[in-house]
Structure formats: structure tokens, C-alpha cells
Amino acid sequence: AEMATPTLVLAGSCDRPEYTGAGEYLERKMPDARLAVVDGGGHSMHEDSHAGEVADLVADFVDALG
Numbered sequence: 001a002e003m004a005t006p007t008l009v010l011a012g013s014c015d016r017p018e019y020t021g022a023g024e025y026l027e028r029k030m031p032d033a034r035l036a037v038v039d040g041g042g043h044s045m046h047e048d049s050h051a052g053e054v055a056d057l058v059a060d061f062v063d064a065l066g
Contacts, residue, residue, distance in 0.1 A: 002031065004031055004032055005032060006032045006033075006061075006065055007030055007032060007033040007034070008034055008057065008058065008061040009023045009026045009027055009033050009034065009035045009036070010035075010036055010037075010041075010046075010054060010057065011023035011024075011036070011041075012037070012038050012040070012041025012042045012045045012050070013038065013039050013041060014040055014041060014042045015041065015042050015043045015045075016043070019043065020037065023037070034061070036057050036061075038053055038054060038057070
């Protein structure tokens with residue numbers, strides 16, 4: 001089954017490689033997915049010093065949906 005819903009996939013550049021790889025896989029396989037890699041972000045980047053950047057990425061993604 002295909003998922004045709006706009007999807008933001010977030011990954012941190014300092015997270016484990018298999019997680020970033022999973023994000024790249026999802027972007028390739030999901031027609032409306034967009035991968036955003038947060039430079040210096042780890043697995044809990046939404047809770048640490050990158051929380052503002054993650055929030056901005058999510059807000060920009062939602063705003064672009066209209």
C-alpha cells in the first residue's frame with residue numbers, strides 16, 4: 001500500500017546511522033515525504049538544544065500545506 005499523505009521525516013546528523021538511513025528510505029518510498037536533517041541533532045533533538053529548529057521545520061512544513 002502507498003501512503004500519499006504529505007509527511008515530514010526528521011533526522012539528526014548525529015543520530016545513529018541506521019535512523020538517518022531509515023529517514024532516507026522513507027523519503028524515497030513515500031511519494032509526498034520530505035526529509036529534513038538537523039545538523040548536529042541527535043535522537044532526542046526535539047527535546048534538547050535543537051528543539052527550536054525542529055519546531056521551525058514542523059511549522060514551515062505545516063504552513064506550506066496551506
